[in-house]
Amino acid sequence: MDIYLLEAVINGVLLGGVLALLALGLNLIFGVVDVVWIAYAELVMFGMYAVYWLTNVYGWPVLLACVAAILFVALLGVLVHLLIIEPILGSAPINQLLATGGLLFFLQSLATLLFGTDFRNLGIRLPIIELGDIFISFSRLLAFIVALLGASALYLFLSRTFLGTAIRAVAQDREIMGLMGVDQRRIYLITSAIGGGLAGLAACLLMLQYDVHPFIGLTFGPITFMICVLGGLGNMIGGFVAAFIISQIIAISGYYVSIEASYVLAFVVFIVLVLIRPQGILGK
Amino acid sequence: MLTLTDISAGYGSFQALFGVSLEVKLGEAVGVIGPNGAGKTTLMRVISGLLPAKGGAFSFEGRALTTLPAHRIVAAGIAHVPENRRLFPRLTVEENLRMGAFLPSARRHFAERLAWIYELFPRLEERRRQPAGTMSGGEQQMCAIGRALMSKPQILLMDEPSAGLAPLIVDQVFDLVRRIRGEGFTVLIVEQNVQQVLEVVDRAYLLESGHIKLSGAAAELARNDDIRRSYMGI
């Protein structure tokens, strides 16, 4: 096989890791609360700014800044639910979607106000690994590994703990959760916190590789929605698989045509697939 | 003791219960019988907190429960086995049982309670890793009852446990109820299968169109001509 194609494929897999993490967070929230946070990528963006600010302005060590950023976005998640979702839980689902759309606007512009439109970079230069003729950036590899670890931790949490089981149960039969002694509101808040935390983790991983600017959410946000819908909205495993499929489409067509065309292609593939099978590849 | 005083409830503008009063003493098994649409399920849902009462009050062991949300009522010791089982279909049997033990007080004793339920229902242990939705009706009923028992409730509410089950399985379910009673649980059962339920409970109430029409000892009601004619096909 062409060595550069192999490199593209590998990079695609590595990219898929972070996308999968993003999809997990979005799917988790949708599965439990039944709302799509259109502004999810913007929460990640704020997490990225948090990492940047703590390290470059306050001089915190990177690891500490990352932990703080994760907690910060988890808190943001709780606020989103309390201030935006809860007041309209009863109204039409589309209203909830639109409300998070307003949040998207708000976060993008707030970031512009607070941070300006310049691209900010962590300034960390991690080495490039050489495997034969293939070059793999260490930061990308690290991001992939951490993303997988995060996904595994989530899996263990959801399958082994009481709270995790309750979170999975809510998606299956909301009404009788009270009979199990589960306070629905608490579950929603905890899930929003976890979803936010996952976004925060993704923010740290993205900050290792990319610059941040107020509109960066537009580069991976729509893709994340695509991935979730393709895998079946709310289906964690589906989203996980779809993330790698989409990232491969992007990587391989990026290699053969161009990066920009690859994104167009990914979206077109998405539209076609959804119109053929709206419930997603692994949807119910 | 569970006491309902003058409970009224309904859905929107539709009223299903009109001033229902009843009581269940600890250690008893009480039945509520009546035709379809009488309000039996509504009654269960009010007690377990799934549906707010529009009027009246109910208390358990002196503690007023009328305005409490469902998750607090189960913490107070009342567990509800819902109509149609309502298991979490994609969770395994064991995970469903785990959900039954969600309360902190139950979580602490999860392992021993799980062992106890598996002793009561060996079939559940066989199928512990099977998704609950793939089991047969009778097995699902066992699982639903087991799930409610995981919180070691003081009162077990059972909503039409025999619904949708084959006659042989129905017999097994009522044997189960006897065994549960034997273990010392207080039970309030709502049932359409009048004949079998009257053989299992001490007392019963007849609920028709949201009103309590009759109440008394089970044996008495079983001899009642009207009941025999209307509900037992005799």
Next chain:
Amino acid sequence: MTARLLALLAALLVLGLLPLLLPDYFLHIAVQILLWGFVYTAWSLMGRYGIVSLGHGAFLGIGGYGPALLWNLYDVTPWLGIPASVALAALLALVVGYPATRMRVVGHYYALVTLALSQVVALTIIALRDITGGSLGMTPRAVGFSWYALQFPAKGQFYVLALIVWLAGLGVWIWVDRGMGSKALEAINEDEGAAAAIGINVMREKLRITLVSAALTALGGGIFVQYLMYVNPETVAGVGVSLQIVFAAIAGGMYSLLGPTVGALFTLVLTEGLRIYFGISFIGAANTIYGVLLVLFIIFMPRGILGLIERLMTRSRRTAAAE
């Protein structure tokens, strides 16, 4: 009846004479209110029936870039370029709308698919940067005053054009509202299965309104670009402008005739006001406020400003009648 007609005519007269009365700056604002109002009205033709598209940027973008590209590359007059782009936008709406309706893609899924669609158009525009100028945008080749090129350096003619287009849009809205299709679409929104069961041709109704909405949006885009003599992917395509359309229509009130125009008035006045007040030092202030307002509107005023006014008026009418 005659009193209302007279009032309407008077209003039209005033509107028509505005170019003579207003200085250039206000005329510029007026043109934008009319054109954006037209676009928002076009979107609300779908939105009011529960078909919430987050992708109208796609149609706006096609309508905006199409004529400009045809003019710059092939000297095609916008009089042909705009209809061609409108047709393309309508075709796109058909190609996506048909399977979407067939497969019952609604609600969240529909919103996300349309969002992807607007991204496709925006990204395609950027990817074809050799022709379109990418993110930097492009300008139609200027030839001074020309009917053929649909370019009028002075604002007066564009004002009249915008006024006509806007009125036509209102006309389409009224036509849709009065037609049988409106009732059918309301039924479909209520319960699509039940509507189909009583014989409503869901496919035809939904596709028809989607095509009309897409076509009008594209038309708005085409005229806009001719007016501004500049276009870039951010302002006419992509997620940002799609959300802006939704926000303005909802804020103004997407269930009423003039609601979307009120939304255009509201957002434009707000933007300009903020720009004047804050200057360049607070870029992003306007959108920050939009974001907050959108959330607040959804929570407290889902029927928008006009909806609120209508509700207040009905209430005062009712109390007046009771007295």
